[in-house]
Amino acid sequence: MRLARGIEAALPPVLALLATAVLFAAFLGLSGTDPRAAYGLIWLGAFGTAFSWQNTLLRAAPLLLTGLCTALPAQLGLVIIGGEGAFVLGALAAAAVGLKLAATGMAPVGIDGAMALAAMAAGGVVIALSGALRHWRGVNETISSLLLAYIAIAVMNQLVEGVLRDPASLNKPSTRALPDALMLGAIPTGSLPISVHVGLLFGLIACLLAYGLIFHTTFGFATRMVGGNLRAARMAGLPVGRLILIVTALGGAAAGLAGMVEVAAVQGAASADIAAGYGFTGILVAFLARQNPLAIIPVAVLLGGIDASGGLLEQRLDLPDATIQVLRGLLFLSLLTVEALQGRLRLAELLRWRRAPAVAQAVNATVSGP
Amino acid sequence: MEPALEVVGMSKRFGGFAALDAVSLRVAAGGVHALIGENGAGKSTLVKCIMGYYRADAGAVLLAGREVEIRNPREAHRAGIGMVYQHFTLVPAMSVLENLALARGLPRGRIDWRGERARLAGFLATMPFAVPLERPVAALSAGERQKAEILKQLYLDARILILDEPTSVLTPQEADEILTLLRAMARAGQITVMMITHKFREVLAFADTVSVLRRGRLVGGGAVASLDADAMAALMIGEQSVAASAARGTDARGTVRLVLDDLTATDAAGAPALRGVSLSVHGGEIVGIAGVSGNGQSTLVEVLAGQRRARGGRMTVQGEAFHASRREVMRHRIALLPEEPLRNACVAAMSVAENMAFRVFDRPPMARGPLLRRGQIRAAAERLIARYNVRTSSPMAPIGTLSGGNVQRAVLARELGGAVDLLIAANPVFGLDFVAVADIHAQILAARNRGAAVLLVSEDLDELLELADRILVMSEGRITFETTAAEADRRLIGRHMAGHH
Numbered sequence: 035m036r037l038a039r040g041i042e043a044a045l046p047p048v049l050a051l052l053a054t055a056v057l058f059a060a061f062l063g064l065s066g067t068d069p070r071a072a073y074g075l076i077w078l079g080a081f082g083t084a085f086s087w088q089n090t091l092l093r094a095a096p097l098l099l100t101g102l103c104t105a106l107p108a109q110l111g112l113v114i115i116g117g118e119g120a121f122v123l124g125a126l127a128a129a130a131v132g133l134k135l136a137a138t139g140m141a142p143v144g145i146d147g148a149m150a151l152a153a154m155a156a157g158g159v160v161i162a163l164s165g166a167l168r169h170w171r172g173v174n175e176t177i178s179s180l181l182l183a184y185i186a187i188a189v190m191n192q193l194v195e196g197v198l199r200d201p202a203s204l205n206k207p208s209t210r211a212l213p214d215a216l217m218l219g220a221i222p223t224g225s226l227p228i229s230v231h232v233g234l235l236f237g238l239i240a241c242l243l244a245y246g247l248i249f250h251t252t253f254g255f256a257t258r259m260v261g262g263n264l265r266a267a268r269m270a271g272l273p274v275g276r277l278i279l280i281v282t283a284l285g286g287a288a289a290g291l292a293g294m295v296e297v298a299a300v301q302g303a304a305s306a307d308i309a310a311g312y313g314f315t316g317i318l319v320a321f322l323a324r325q326n327p328l329a330i331i332p333v334a335v336l337l338g339g340i341d342a343s344g345g346l347l348e349q350r351l352d353l354p355d356a357t358i359q360v361l362r363g364l365l366f367l368s369l370l371t372v373e374a375l376q377g378r379l380r381l382a383e384l385l386r387w388r389r390a391p392a393v394a395q396a397v398n399a400t401v402s403g404p
Numbered sequence: 405m406e407p408a409l410e411v412v413g414m415s416k417r418f419g420g421f422a423a424l425d426a427v428s429l430r431v432a433a434g435g436v437h438a439l440i441g442e443n444g445a446g447k448s449t450l451v452k453c454i455m456g457y458y459r460a461d462a463g464a465v466l467l468a469g470r471e472v473e474i475r476n477p478r479e480a481h482r483a484g485i486g487m488v489y490q491h492f493t494l495v496p497a498m499s500v501l502e503n504l505a506l507a508r509g510l511p512r513g514r515i516d517w518r519g520e521r522a523r524l525a526g527f528l529a530t531m532p533f534a535v536p537l538e539r540p541v542a543a544l545s546a547g548e549r550q551k552a553e554i555l556k557q558l559y560l561d562a563r564i565l566i567l568d569e570p571t572s573v574l575t576p577q578e579a580d581e582i583l584t585l586l587r588a589m590a591r592a593g594q595i596t597v598m599m600i601t602h603k604f605r606e607v608l609a610f611a612d613t614v615s616v617l618r619r620g621r622l623v624g625g626g627a628v629a630s631l632d633a634d635a636m637a638a639l640m641i642g643e644q645s646v647a648a649s650a651a652r653g654t655d656a657r658g659t660v661r662l663v664l665d666d667l668t669a670t671d672a673a674g675a676p677a678l679r680g681v682s683l684s685v686h687g688g689e690i691v692g693i694a695g696v697s698g699n700g701q702s703t704l705v706e707v708l709a710g711q712r713r714a715r716g717g718r719m720t721v722q723g724e725a726f727h728a729s730r731r732e733v734m735r736h737r738i739a740l741l742p743e744e745p746l747r748n749a750c751v752a753a754m755s756v757a758e759n760m761a762f763r764v765f766d767r768p769p770m771a772r773g774p775l776l777r778r779g780q781i782r783a784a785a786e787r788l789i790a791r792y793n794v795r796t797s798s799p800m801a802p803i804g805t806l807s808g809g810n811v812q813r814a815v816l817a818r819e820l821g822g823a824v825d826l827l828i829a830a831n832p833v834f835g836l837d838f839v840a841v842a843d844i845h846a847q848i849l850a851a852r853n854r855g856a857a858v859l860l861v862s863e864d865l866d867e868l869l870e871l872a873d874r875i876l877v878m879s880e881g882r883i884t885f886e887t888t889a890a891e892a893d894r895r896l897i898g899r900h901m902a903g904h905h
Binding site: 255258265 | 709710711728729730731732733734740742747748749750751752753754758761762763765766770771774775776778
């Protein structure tokens, strides 16, 4: 039963992936590239070698967290697409706090902790603002979170080019670099020739915690009630506004933490480079994972892999930079199409009908009306 | 007399389930034929097969003795069969004139409204009743709308009129008026009527012949004169045993449990729906609220359920101010049976077991601290499913996959499974079969006999007359009339329901 439902839930993303593979092959064929060669390179660049695995996991790490920024509010029935804003503000807050505290001589672990907290608070506030606008003012949360993301990016640019600017960064404004002692280390991998920063662990743990929160706590139960039927949740007397604030803040905090990792493990400073689209790719990750926090893990690895293979694809086949963007766009479109068609095809129901006529009969016998 | 409409050996299966099993019936020209049966007996399926919505697996439709093939509703209309639905199908924002012209089909390009108006006025002159042509449908009363629906079918040249529970949204007076008109037209040979109903009173007063369906089979019928209500009920229910209606305990009115004081609220569109409702309900009594649907009852229930905020006034439960919070509902042991339980009280995508835990999921034994104990939730659900006879493939099946009656039973199990001091129920048996109705009524009476205060909102006056100790009539957002059940006068209540007071 459980397995059947799992397969049913996984069906749309799998169909979308297949459709994307066909469409992308057609696109490559039209632009004069051999699709087989391209797919071979994507595989090689994503999962073919230890080095490509390292690349893939490095890119998957932020996606795990930004995916949660869409997937957690989705449990409430909210469609949040502003993870990029939380990511950027998280990065900015982490850099500002890190640089400030580094001057005090505090222990690096403590500073990193403070940076993470500041990043999560910044990200949490911006997404919770979308949730609050939705609940108390009826503003569409999808639009407001997207607009807030643009505001967040503008705020970062303003500060990075203004008060936080490192005078030494001439033609590419950025904050001063964090001291090396504050940079996050790699996950110990023993003899494996792979080096991935601990941000990946943060992401994995966050996904597991989110799954536990949603499906194994009373808080998650209440959240799913609000998301499934607001009227029923109100009838049960649940504090809807508070649930919306907390869950959207948690989603934003996850994306904010990803921003902190980007600063403290990858870039070393906050600059315009931070807004590289991890927040937006997180939307795709959450939708492909059907908003399930556990499913985010394999999906983030898959999309991280696609991202990682982009460079190889572009160099070897002499394809333009945007090729991987086309692939990502096709994937999102296919997914939305499959989801839209799903209600009409009812494949799963047809299968059930055949398998269990006795149950169908029992159900039918009690149906009111025809 | 020559049958105007004859159905021969009609069968229809859905998967493994026989919705109709070789049903045959004849309706005499100029007659009024009633089709009765429990929910799920096949009445709607039969009518939909006649109208061509469904293709019957076997059987034929004969009109005036000639077999006709009806593959879709358009062909049914062309053959002279018109159908009036339970719910209105006119466009509310358009006038009656526009609606009727639209139904006839409009020419391309410019519409000759003067011509349409003249044609319709000529048509109306031949009809025994009229509706204001220029008024938007939204501004008509329910009775006028139902007349407009009937006029629409007649304007489309329907000679055979099929009506699906035509009086369910009308006051008793409106219902009587419309059925009288229809019967007069049938007597005059203008139309032949077949109506689905569940009100024996209407069958006995207005129909010439009746057919009774049970589980897809024709189980009896004939001239109404040869049957009485008990005989029809016996045919409808068959061998099933109906829970004996619970004995009304001694009238031991307890302390006051629920007080509403000058409560005001708006509906979803922001229009005033409650215009100062004051009432009180004591322990050990059932207070019924009667009214034609759309007079504020559903808003009242939403406010009590916490789904809508009151604009003004006070709610008091057991002497304390009440805001429908989870803690208050728990402390005062309030149970709620809202109408349309799947929409109001369930999360369709969550399992039956989870839905049954809505009231208690955050308390031991369902929860240990912040953690959910899914085994306990499931075990409790299994007990409730057995005790309340909920038919589901598994406690883990999404509740949205259950039939309406079983969703209702699941909610009933959740709400009445524990001790109850105050019960608020809104149309709790709408759309359920006889056995389920008797069962739920017995449960409500039992709650009252145990000392619970019950507020019962219902559009079915018979239900209120059977269950309530006191009946209040709600009209245009106010309580306009109050009577004890013992002294209740149908006609008087009906007048107040219609807004004459």
